[in-house]
Amino acid sequence: MARRLIDTDIHERVLYEDLITYLENPWKRYITDCHWLQEKHMPYTQPAVAGVDRADARVPDGRPAGTDLAFMQQQLLDANQHSFGVLTGALDPSPSSMHGWYEMATALASAYNDWQIENWLEKDERLYGSVHIAAQDPQGAVREIERVGPHPKMVQILLPIDDNLWGDPYYHPIYEAAEHHDLMIGMHHNEPPTHFGRWPRYFIEWHTLIPTSHMIQVSNMVYNGVFEKYPQLKLMMIEGGFTYVPHLMRKMDQQYTDLRHEVPWVKRMPSRIVREHVRFTTQPMEEMSKHDFLQFVDQMGSEDIICFSTDYPHWDYDSPARALPALGEPLRQKIFFDNAKAFYPKLPEVHGGGGNRETSSV
Amino acid sequence: MEVGGTVKQAVCKKNDLRPGGMMKATLGRMPIVVCRTLDGGFYAFSNQCIHQGAPMSEGVVCGASAPTDQPGEYRYVKEGEILRCPWHGREYDIKNEGRMLSDPNRRLPGFKVAIEGDDVVVSK
Ligand code: FES
Numbered sequence: 001m002a003r004r005l006i007d008t009d010i011h012e013r014v015l016y017e018d019l020i021t022y023l024e025n026p027w028k029r030y031i032t033d034c035h036w037l038q039e040k041h042m043p044y045t046q047p048a049v050a051g052v053d054r055a056d057a058r059v060p061d062g063r064p065a066g067t068d069l070a071f072m073q074q075q076l077l078d079a080n081q082h083s084f085g086v087l088t089g090a091l092d093p094s095p096s097s098m099h100g101w102y103e104m105a106t107a108l109a110s111a112y113n114d115w116q117i118e119n120w121l122e123k124d125e126r127l128y129g130s131v132h133i134a135a136q137d138p139q140g141a142v143r144e145i146e147r148v149g150p151h152p153k154m155v156q157i158l159l160p161i162d163d164n165l166w167g168d169p170y171y172h173p174i175y176e177a178a179e180h181h182d183l184m185i186g187m188h189h190n191e192p193p194t195h196f197g198r199w200p201r202y203f204i205e206w207h208t209l210i211p212t213s214h215m216i217q218v219s220n221m222v223y224n225g226v227f228e229k230y231p232q233l234k235l236m237m238i239e240g241g242f243t244y245v246p247h248l249m250r251k252m253d254q255q256y257t258d259l260r261h262e263v264p265w266v267k268r269m270p271s272r273i274v275r276e277h278v279r280f281t282t283q284p285m286e287e288m289s290k291h292d293f294l295q296f297v298d299q300m301g302s303e304d305i306i307c308f309s310t311d312y313p314h315w316d317y318d319s320p321a322r323a324l325p326a327l328g329e330p331l332r333q334k335i336f337f338d339n340a341k342a343f344y345p346k347l348p349e350v351h352g353g354g355g356n357r358e359t360s361s362v
Numbered sequence: 363m364e365v366g367g368t369v370k371q372a373v374c375k376k377n378d379l380r381p382g383g384m385m386k387a388t389l390g391r392m393p394i395v396v397c398r399t400l401d402g403g404f405y406a407f408s409n410q411c412i413h414q415g416a417p418m419s420e421g422v423v424c425g426a427s428a429p430t431d432q433p434g435e436y437r438y439v440k441e442g443e444i445l446r447c448p449w450h451g452r453e454y455d456i457k458n459e460g461r462m463l464s465d466p467n468r469r470l471p472g473f474k475v476a477i478e479g480d481d482v483v484v485s486k
Contacts, residue, residue, distance in 0.1 A: 048451035049422045055448030056420035287413070317449055322414040 004333070004350060005320055006084045006340040008281045009188070009238050009309035010076070010127075012120055013066035013090040014112060022111035027104060036104075038093045042191055044203040048315035057313030065313035066090060069123055076312045077126055080320045083337065083350050087120060087129050088238055089158060091190050096135040097160045105134035106144070113148045121153040128347065130158035130186055135166070138173045145174070149181035155344040156236065157183050160190035161213045163197050167224030175230045182345045188238040189213050207316075214240035215248050218278060222252065225265035227277040234343055235278045242280040242306045246299035249274055275302045279343050281309035282335065283318040290325040303331055307340040370485035373406070376477060382442040386419035389473060389484050395419040396475075396482060397456050400442035405456050406473040406484045411447045418470070421448040423456070426463055445470070 016037065020028050030036040049055040050065075057065035057075065066072065077085060091097070093112065095105035109132045121129045131154050133141035148154055157178050159166050166187070178185060192199045192206060193213035200206050214237050221227065221235060252270035260266070266273075297303055310318050318324075324335070341347055373387035379398040386409050387394050393409035395418045409418050425441035444463070445454045453463040460470035476483045 049446050049448050054416075055422065056417060315449060315451065317414075319414040319416075 003081070004083045004337040005080060005308065006086070006337050006347070007076075007080075007082055007310050007312070007320075008086050008236060008307045008340050009088050009283060009311050010072075010085045011066050011090045011312065011314060012069075012072070012087045012116065013064060013092075014115055015063070015067060016093075018067075018119075019093075019108070019111050019115055022114045023107060027107040027111070030104065038098065040092065040191065041199065043199055047203050047207070050315065052315055054313050054315055054317050057317075069120060072312070073124065076310065077124065080310075082126050084340075084347055085127050086155060086186070086340075086344070087116060087127055088186060088188055089116075089130060089132060091160055091188065094160050094190050095132055096158075096164070097162050097190050098134070098136070102134050102137040102140065106137060106140045108132075109134050109141075109144055110147070113144065113154075117148065117151060117153070121151070128153050128155045128344070130154070130156050131183065132158055133174070135159055135164070135171060135174060138171055142173050142177045145177040145181060145183070149177065149183050152346065154183065155346045156186040159185060159187050161187050161193045161217050162190040163193065165220045165224075166217060167220035167222070167226050169224065172226070172229065175226055175233050179230045179232045182232075184234045184236060184344060186236045186238050187214070187217055189240065211240045211244040215244055218248060218274065219252060219270075221278075222270050222273050223263050223266060225263065227273050228265055228267055233277065236307070236343060237278060237280045238309065239281060239283060239311055241284055241286070242282060242300070243286060243296055245274070245280055245305075246296060249300065271301065275300070275305060278305065279339060280306050282306055282324065283309045283311045284316040285318050285323045288325060290327060293325050293327065297331070303334050304339050304342070306335055307343065308336045368485055370483060372478070372481035373484045374482050375480050376404075376482060377480070379404070379482075382423055384419060384423050384445065386417070387484075389486060392486075393417070394473065394484065395445070396484070397423055397445060399456060403457070404475045404477065404482050405460075406475050406482075407445065407454070407456075407460050408471045411449065411452065412468060412470060413447065413450060413452060416447050416449040418445060418447060418454075421446045421451075426453050 016031055053065035059068040059071050093108050095109040098105040112132045116129050120127050131148055133144050135141050189210050194209045249271035256270050369390045371389055381398050381400045384395055384397040387396055394406050395409040397405045411418055424444050425438050426444045428437045428439040443456045445456055454460045454470045460472045462468045473484045473486045
């Protein structure tokens with residue numbers, strides 16, 4: 001039987017000019033006339049050969065990596081026989097990261113979702129999507145979730161990890177809407193959530209410590225009682241890897257044992273909440289032996305909480321064939337398929353092998 | 363041509379490669395990358411990165427920042443002598459047996475190269 005594969009982190013990318021037809025005025029005019037771009041501040045030049053992208057992922061006609069479905073199909077989905085892939089955007093634009101002008105953020109989120117549905121989700125049956133919202137305005141965000149969340153191929157709501165702490169009760173209407181529509185939450189870091197909200201001197205420092213920003217969000221969601229209040233809700237932590245998880249579980253349990261009185265709405269051990277509600281994508285994988293890998297699994301106390309991801313088309317892409325050590329079944333199948341399948345209730349059943357022809361259609 | 367377990371093959375012409383350039387080729391059925399350094403030398407390596415197998419010929423031939431004792435000092439050296447992987451960007455030293463700059467104990471497997479007339483002949 002062909003091996004099945006769910007890729008939990010694929011970055012499709014929009015060009016601002018492609019968003020324009022999905023925007024009303026005045027939002028459209030802010031882009032065409034005023035050349036609006038979301039502020040981006042990364043001060044580093046080239047982390048790798050082609051910036052933040054795989055050098056061989058640029059579209060042959062010169063467009064940036066991740067902008068073309070046909071090329072993504074050829075280079076990623078067909079080449080690796082993906083069963084499913086979950087799109088996570090390129091975080092540019094990233095409506096939930098905008099500091100101010102929430103009306104523009106809300107318009108951008110809607111435009112992005114419409115563009116994603118029309119050009120990706122409805123064009124390849126393997127691809128599933130993330131609902132983009134302007135989470136700073138939870139009521140507006142809920143309206144957007146109500147609008148596109150019922151789409152059969154939307155499987156999660158995307159929240160960027162930056163300087164908002166998403167467990168705060170202010171954002172809970174988003175989780176209520178998510179639970180109502182069988183959507184999970186996906187969190188992916190944006191710029192720069194580490195180093196006290198500022199860029200460190202070198203890219204290597206930032207990239208090394210990205211997991212710290214993921215730890216902040218996981219502990220914030222746990223201690224703010226999100227998973228007690230919304231028992232069906234689950235959280236996918238995307239692109240932070242998993243090697244920080246044993247430490248975080250142990251640390252949170254110790255703290256909870258001593259300080260439970262401060263967060264009396266948390267009724268389970270934090271490590272148990274993590275095992276029951278939180279999943280972690282594998283990339284970027286540290287090189288490790290099977291022995292090393294199994295030690296991490298052992299310390300997390302579960303084979304069910306890590307899910308394979310490539311991060312295509314970015315420079316630190318992980319190859320499905322090469323990134324993980326040979327693990328043997330059934331663990332391999334859990335990481336490459338079963339865990340993500342169990343996480344996203346809207347993914348359909350797969351019959352037979354790994355390719356898209358066996359999947360049920362939209 | 364296969365002689366007693368060794369493969370020897372003309373993989374390209376000298377003029378196919380400018381100094382500082384590289385191209386992919388095959389040795390038998392094996393994908394290789396041929397590099398030409400700025401001094402005119404030819405080198406051949408496996409075209410699969412030893413990390414996760416990226417096609418090296420989609421990367422870049424460049425130089426590198428020299429190791430230094432001085433934090434903050436950048437000195438760009440070995441122009442045309444470093445083969446960098448298109449994915450995670452590991453740097454392989456073309457003229458030093460394909461050794462990785464960050465860990466010289468690891469290297470990109472290389473092949474013998476000889477120039478015979480206009481032909482670049484690679485053998486293993
Ligand atoms: S595949 Fe070459 S550096 Fe990772």
